[in-house]
Structure formats: structure tokens, C-alpha cells
Amino acid sequence: MAWPEGYERYVALVRAVCDELGSIRSLEALVDAYDEGTDIAAGAARTRSLSIEGLDLDLAMGAAFCLRHREVVAEIRREEVRRRVDEARARGDEWVVLEEARPWLQVPFPPWRSIQMHLPDGTGLHLWVEESLDPQGDGVEYGVEVVQLNPQTGQWLTGEPIVGRQTFHEYGLWQVAVVELKARYDAPKGFDTE
Numbered sequence: 121m122a123w124p125e126g127y128e129r130y131v132a133l134v135r136a137v138c139d140e141l142g143s144i145r146s147l148e149a150l151v152d153a154y155d156e157g158t159d160i161a162a163g164a165a166r167t168r169s170l171s172i173e174g175l176d177l178d179l180a181m182g183a184a185f186c187l188r189h190r191e192v193v194a195e196i197r198r199e200e201v202r203r204r205v206d207e208a209r210a211r212g213d214e215w216v217v218l219e220e221a222r223p224w225l226q227v228p229f230p231p232w233r234s235i236q237m238h239l240p241d242g243t244g245l246h247l248w249v250e251e252s253l254d255p256q257g258d259g260v261e262y263g264v265e266v267v268q269l270n271p272q273t274g275q276w277l278t279g280e281p282i283v284g285r286q287t288f289h290e291y292g293l294w295q296v297a298v299v300e301l302k303a304r305y306d307a308p309k310g311f312d313t314e
Contacts, residue, residue, distance in 0.1 A: 129171065130180055136164040137184030138191070147192055150185065157181040201274040208239060214306065215239065218274040230260055235274070238305055242271030243282065245301060254289060262294035263287045266301060 140160050144150050153160065161181040165172045172180075201218045208216035220234040228234075232249040244267045252261035266283035267276055283301070288294040 126174060129175060130183075132168070133161065133165055133170055133172065133175060133180045134184045134187065136168045136170060137161045137181055138187045140164045140167075141184065141188040144188065145192065145195065147189070147196075150189060150192055154185055157185060198273065198275075205237070205239070205272070205274060213239060215302070218244070218269075235269075237269050237271070237274055239271065242269040242274075242277070243267075243305060244269040244274075244276075245298065246281075247298065252289065258289070258291075260291075261287050261289065262291060264294065264298055264301065266305075 137157075137160060140163065141150065141153065144153055158177055158181055161177050161184065162172070164170075197219070204216050204218060216237050216239055218235045218237050221232050222228065228249045230249050230251045234245075234247040236245045236247070238244070246265050246267050248263045250261045250263070252259055254261065263285055265281040265285045267281050268278050269275060270277055286297055288297065
């Protein structure tokens with residue numbers, strides 16, 4: 121920030137390199153491209169007539185690869201969610217797990233997160249387990265909130281939950297709350313937030 125003009129040039133160069141990497145759709149291909157990263161950065165600067173004088177090309181290249189890595193991971197996640205939704209619909213399931221950290225655990229421990237979606241209308245359950253400093257319970261906070269998701273893509277549609285955050289200090293109470301939310305939602309008249 122002590123060099124605003126240089127900062128702007130770095131941002132432009134990082135974006136240009138990231139755009140050059142835009143055709144890369146897998147993490148493996150991104151890793152393979154990294155060996156040529158400096159050449160890619162120099163080529164992106166030339167193509168867009170960006171001055172690289174005084175800039176650390178390796179630093180900009182590394183930042184661009186990190187940015188593209190995030191984009192590729194997000195693309196892979198969207199494709200995985202779409203696949204899960206399609207498979208669940210084909211089976212006739214009511215609910216689908218869109219995302220879950222460490223799904224092989226019998227009892228989740230922090231940090232853990234899961235998003236489950238009711239397929240007919242996209243209502244989602246956001247579940248989490250975090251460490252807690254609260255002296256109650258076992259040092260773990262269990263949470264749930266009901267959110268609105270796009271029924272086709274699983275993406276959150278609003279920032280405000282349909283039913284606000286509920287937290288628990290006991291695993292059993294949390295599980296009961298999750299089952300009750302699903303049961304309330306699956307009721308014939310639909311979800312009642314009262």
C-alpha cells in the first residue's frame with residue numbers, strides 16, 4: 121500500500137495471469153501449468169501491454185495460481201453438488217447431502233460442517249460443529265439453521281436463514297433438533313416457521 125501505482129499494476133497482472141489460466145479446469149492441470157508459471161505471467165503481461173518493471177513476476181504468478189486454485193475448487197464443488205442433486209432426484213430421494221466435511225465420522229467433531237437440501241423446494245439445513253469455550257457441555261458447540269437454497273444448484277439464495285441459528289452443547293439435543301426440523305419440514309402442509 122506504500123506504492124499504490126505498483127499495487128494497481130500487481131492486481132492487473134495477477135488478474136491477467138488468472139485469466140490466462142481460465143481454460144484450466146482441474147487441479148492436476150493447474151499443478152502441471154505451475155512449472156511454466158513465470159512464462160505464462162510474462163506472456164499475459166505482454167498480451168495486455170502491462171509493464172512488469174519493478175514487479176516480482178514470481179510473486180504475481182504465485183498469487184494468480186492461488187486465485188485460480190480457488191476458482192477451480194469452486195467449479196469442482198458446483199459440479200459435485202449438481203451431480204449429487206441429479207443422482208438424488210433420479211433415486212427419488214427427498215433430501216440430499218450437498219456438502220459434508222469428513223462424512224465417514226460416526227460422530228462429527230470440530231471443525232465439521234454439512235449442508236443438506238430438501239429436493240422439492242431447496243430448503244436447506246446448515247449443520248456445524250465447532251469448538252466452544254462455554255463451560256457448559258463438552259467444549260463443543262453443535263449448530264443448525266434452516267436456509268433457502270436454489271433447488272437446482274444448491275447455492276444459498278439469501279443471507280438470512282429461514283429459521284435462525286440454534287446452538288447446543290450436547291450432541292443428543294442437537295440430533296433431536298435436526299430430526300424435528302426435518303419432520304416439521306416434511307409435514308404435508310410444508311414448513312412452519314412459527
